[in-house]
Amino acid sequence: MNADVASAAGREGGGVGRWVASRLTNLAPLVTLLFLCLVFSLMAPSFATLDNLGNIMRQVSITAIIATGLTFVILTAEIDLSVASIANAVGIVLAYFTLQETYVNIANVPMPGVVAILFALMAAFALGTVNAVGVTIIGIPSFIMTLAMMQIGAGISALLVRGQIAYAIPDPIRFLGSGSIGPFPSIVVVACLFLLVGHLVLTYTRFGRYVYMVGGNREAAEFSGVNVKLVIAAVMIISAVCCGVAGMLGVAYYGSAQQNEFDDYLLDSIAAVVVGGTSLFGGQGGIPNTILGLLVLGVLNNGLDHIDIDSFLKVLIRGLILLLALVINVYAQRLRNRAA
Amino acid sequence: MSEGKETPILEMVGIGKRFGGVTALTGIDFDLRRGEVHGLVGENGAGKSTLMKIIAGVHHGYDGEMRIDGQAVNFRSARDALAAGIGMVHQELSIVPQLSVAENVFLGVQPTNGLGVVSWGRMKREAREHLQLLGIDIDPTRETGTLPIGMQQLIEIGRVLFSGARIVILDEPTSALSPPEVKHLFEVLGRLKAKGTTFVFISHFLEDILEVSDRVTVFRNSRKVATVDAASVDKAWVIEQMIGAGHHELADAMLGEIRLESPKDAPVMFSARGLSRPRSFTDVSFDVKAGEVVGLYGFMGSGQTELARALMGKARLHGGTVSMGGQEIRLRSTADAKKAGIALVPESRRAMLFGHEPVYKNISISILERISRLLLKPGEERRIAQGHVDALRIRPFSVEPEVRKLSGGNQQKVALARWLTHLPRLLVLSEPTKGMDVGAKDDVVKIVKGLKEKGVAVVVASAEPETVLTMADRILVMRKGQIAQEFAERGVSKDQLLAAA
Numbered sequence: 001m002n003a004d005v006a007s008a009a010g011r012e013g014g015g016v017g018r019w020v021a022s023r024l025t026n027l028a029p030l031v032t033l034l035f036l037c038l039v040f041s042l043m044a045p046s047f048a049t050l051d052n053l054g055n056i057m058r059q060v061s062i063t064a065i066i067a068t069g070l071t072f073v074i075l076t077a078e079i080d081l082s083v084a085s086i087a088n089a090v091g092i093v094l095a096y097f098t099l100q101e102t103y104v105n106i107a108n109v110p111m112p113g114v115v116a117i118l119f120a121l122m123a124a125f126a127l128g129t130v131n132a133v134g135v136t137i138i139g140i141p142s143f144i145m146t147l148a149m150m151q152i153g154a155g156i157s158a159l160l161v162r163g164q165i166a167y168a169i170p171d172p173i174r175f176l177g178s179g180s181i182g183p184f185p186s187i188v189v190v191a192c193l194f195l196l197v198g199h200l201v202l203t204y205t206r207f208g209r210y211v212y213m214v215g216g217n218r219e220a221a222e223f224s225g226v227n228v229k230l231v232i233a234a235v236m237i238i239s240a241v242c243c244g245v246a247g248m249l250g251v252a253y254y255g256s257a258q259q260n261e262f263d264d265y266l267l268d269s270i271a272a273v274v275v276g277g278t279s280l281f282g283g284q285g286g287i288p289n290t291i292l293g294l295l296v297l298g299v300l301n302n303g304l305d306h307i308d309i310d311s312f313l314k315v316l317i318r319g320l321i322l323l324l325a326l327v328i329n330v331y332a333q334r335l336r337n338r339a340a
Numbered sequence: 341m342s343e344g345k346e347t348p349i350l351e352m353v354g355i356g357k358r359f360g361g362v363t364a365l366t367g368i369d370f371d372l373r374r375g376e377v378h379g380l381v382g383e384n385g386a387g388k389s390t391l392m393k394i395i396a397g398v399h400h401g402y403d404g405e406m407r408i409d410g411q412a413v414n415f416r417s418a419r420d421a422l423a424a425g426i427g428m429v430h431q432e433l434s435i436v437p438q439l440s441v442a443e444n445v446f447l448g449v450q451p452t453n454g455l456g457v458v459s460w461g462r463m464k465r466e467a468r469e470h471l472q473l474l475g476i477d478i479d480p481t482r483e484t485g486t487l488p489i490g491m492q493q494l495i496e497i498g499r500v501l502f503s504g505a506r507i508v509i510l511d512e513p514t515s516a517l518s519p520p521e522v523k524h525l526f527e528v529l530g531r532l533k534a535k536g537t538t539f540v541f542i543s544h545f546l547e548d549i550l551e552v553s554d555r556v557t558v559f560r561n562s563r564k565v566a567t568v569d570a571a572s573v574d575k576a577w578v579i580e581q582m583i584g585a586g587h588h589e590l591a592d593a594m595l596g597e598i599r600l601e602s603p604k605d606a607p608v609m610f611s612a613r614g615l616s617r618p619r620s621f622t623d624v625s626f627d628v629k630a631g632e633v634v635g636l637y638g639f640m641g642s643g644q645t646e647l648a649r650a651l652m653g654k655a656r657l658h659g660g661t662v663s664m665g666g667q668e669i670r671l672r673s674t675a676d677a678k679k680a681g682i683a684l685v686p687e688s689r690r691a692m693l694f695g696h697e698p699v700y701k702n703i704s705i706s707i708l709e710r711i712s713r714l715l716l717k718p719g720e721e722r723r724i725a726q727g728h729v730d731a732l733r734i735r736p737f738s739v740e741p742e743v744r745k746l747s748g749g750n751q752q753k754v755a756l757a758r759w760l761t762h763l764p765r766l767l768v769l770s771e772p773t774k775g776m777d778v779g780a781k782d783d784v785v786k787i788v789k790g791l792k793e794k795g796v797a798v799v800v801a802s803a804e805p806e807t808v809l810t811m812a813d814r815i816l817v818m819r820k821g822q823i824a825q826e827f828a829e830r831g832v833s834k835d836q837l838l839a840a841a
Contacts, residue, residue: 124601143522204715204716205714205715206708206709206712206713208716209701209705209708209716210708212697213694213697213701213705217690217691217692217693217694217695219692220691220692220693220705221694222654222674223654223674223686223692224674224692224706224758225677225683225685226674226675226680226705228674229673283694283696283697284696
């Protein structure tokens with residue numbers, strides 16, 4: 001009988017159906033992506049061009065940097081609703097410490113570029129730490145804690161620019177946000193680097209394993225002696241720092257720093273992570289999923305601009321397609337779990 | 341077995357079931373007579389639960405045929421089965437602790453008036469009446485979570501019993517119950533049996549099975565071994581059928597008197613002084629020597645479970661001090677406890693395993709910091725895990741399957757294996773053999789013995805007297821959160837333990 005079980009277990013890997021089922025969470029967003037590409041290519045000749053591919057990559061870059069950090073958070077079954085707000089605040093902090101033109105009427109504190117960047121990063125780290133302390137030490141659910149942080153970030157932004165628009169930022173950031181490295185836009189390169197490093201950390205480091213385990217079963221992680229609070233604190237800070245970088249590069253990308261500049265990124269980054277197939281309940285998914293989600297979102301946003309439809313209808317269509325992608329995802333996950 | 345005079349209420353012919361590549365059942369013929377209590381026994385993973393889940397509509401897609409009252413049926417869901425009068429009480433409680441007792445009794449089937457509004461008055465009245473039949477007299481508006489576990493289990497059983505089911509499957513219904521509660525339950529079964537309800541009773545407590553069943557079916561390795569009249573066999577025979585070989589230590593613990601003996605000259609490894617936690621335990625003091633196994637025995641809710649959690653830093657201590665190897669330590673978190681050399685295997689599988697992760701990740705989680713600083717070493721993890729899988733006879737013999745696909749007893753071994761690579765100084769086992777079959781229990785006993793020899797201090801907290809009797813060198817009996825009596829350096833029997841608790 002023992003031999004029976006052993007050989008049966010050996011066979012377990014076999015079967016195309018089972019293989020497909022077990023990978024459905026990855027395949028579902030891939031199919032969605034291919035489907036969208038096909039539809040947009042047929043509907044708009046301007047969509048499937050190399051030029052436009054470059055556009056899509058540039059358009060998703062800021063979301064990608066935010067989504068990298070957010071993937072960590074969601075894998076631990078927490079959430080960060082303050083991502084866009086922190087990005088905005090940090091971008092504005094950067095501008096605040098940079099000498100602005102005289103016509104920009106902001107009482108700012110000019111610093112050398114490197115110092116300004118350092119201050120901005122420290123601001124991101126500090127905001128992340130506040131999130132971390134609130135969630136782990138005080139014990140506020142991350143949903144509520146980061147909702148409060150969303151307001152705090154918006155408040156910092158408002159206070160520092162007072163309804164004005166700032167334009168000047170340090171050169172290194174301008175280069176990373178709107179320059180190019182060889183033929184590649186540098187913001188795309190930075191985004192790819194973030195995704196790559198995020199993936200390596202999640203897959204090959206001890207910390208990455210803890211992130212998955214804490215998300216997979218928090219109580220079991222705790223009983224195994226994993227410092228769960230430290231892991232959660234770390235992901236909240238990682239998320240905030242990613243947002244900070246995204247915020248700084250975003251200011252360079254858009255050429256200005258102002259209030260509410262990043263508002264769309266909250267929904268986009270959460271959608272990218274979740275549409276890609278990372279479970280909101282934690283423990284399943286990862287950066288490859290996030291990349292798929294980013295592409296789905298990028299193609300969707302970009303493609304809708306290429307086809308000729310009522311621009312007031314676009315938002316609704318976008319929402320419906322995202323809903324559809326999520327529905328497919330949920331069913332794929334269910335099938336996967338049933339493939340046991 | 342059946343004489344064929346009366347159509348069995350349920351009949352199964354040639355049932356087979358596979359999960360992926362793993363065979364769970366082969367060629368099972370099984371039948372239930374109207375108004376009998378049918379006991380099912382077998383090692384973990386032998387197929388009892390799988391067969392019952394087919395009957396209850398949880399599993400579909402099996403070979404063979406199932407007939408109810410002579411009619412072939414094919415359930416697509418538990419709802420189908422319920423409609424056909426089949427109810428099942430699962431091993432894991434499915435009580436909603438936040439809801440009232442009455443709401444739990446009527447979960448999903450609340451009585452409503454003509455407008456579809458829940459009629460609370462009727463619900464409370466009927467819930468109270470139903471539970472009184474089970475010998476429980478409580479306020480049906482009480483929050484269920486505030487009741488003792490045994491009571492909650494009876495409420496869950498009550499829910500199925502009074503849903504009008506003609507066939508009721510009870511999977512390990514007595515594991516959380518105290519002896520008087522078990523007696524109650526058996527009385528109720530007898531009464532309902534007389535009215536024509538048919539019961540299937542799965543348990544590892546063979547005395548319970550033999551006492552309450554009319555017939556007993558034994559499973560081994562996905563097959564049915566025998567169905568016999570319960571009155572015609574004894575416990576020894578059943579054990580032999582289940583495992584096919586003698587396991588003497590276990591049999592001793594179940595029957596005779598055990599001689600307790602602690603290691604003589606070993607130094608004290610762990611000591612606790614005046615430990616208190618409101619509503620859980622008060623002023624608990626004890627020492628554990630290196631290489632000694634201390635049993636903490638008490639009925640469910642006597643405080644031993646909470647004490648075990650507190651030792652791991654999972655429940656905060658409100659008073660008292662603990663020291664390890666003579667040094668005082670603080671237990672603010674599980675990470676603190678682990679650093680001090682304390683390990684806990686908790687009582688609930690859900691609380692200790694990562695279901696979606698492979699076996700090896702479940703084993704390596706507690707030693708990651710020892711085998712890797714920054715980067716993981718999956719090869720090393722697999723090698724270590726494979727060693728434990730072989731040594732503990734974890735089935736299947738692979739480190740790759742997701743843990744949720746393993747049977748209960750094997751899952752428990754995985755959780756234990758986690759602490760066997762780098763030995764802790766104090767190992768706390770909470771209900772280490774709960775729901776385990778004889779063979780797996782024996783494996784655990786051997787593991788604990790091995791740890792003793794290596795000088796690990798072990799605490800075994802359990803509400804099963806057999807568990808502490810088989811493992812412990814010294815037994816502390818807990819009652820209402822305090823240590824009521826100590827048994828050391830003497831003979832002790834199950835009766836004496838029960839009397840002290």
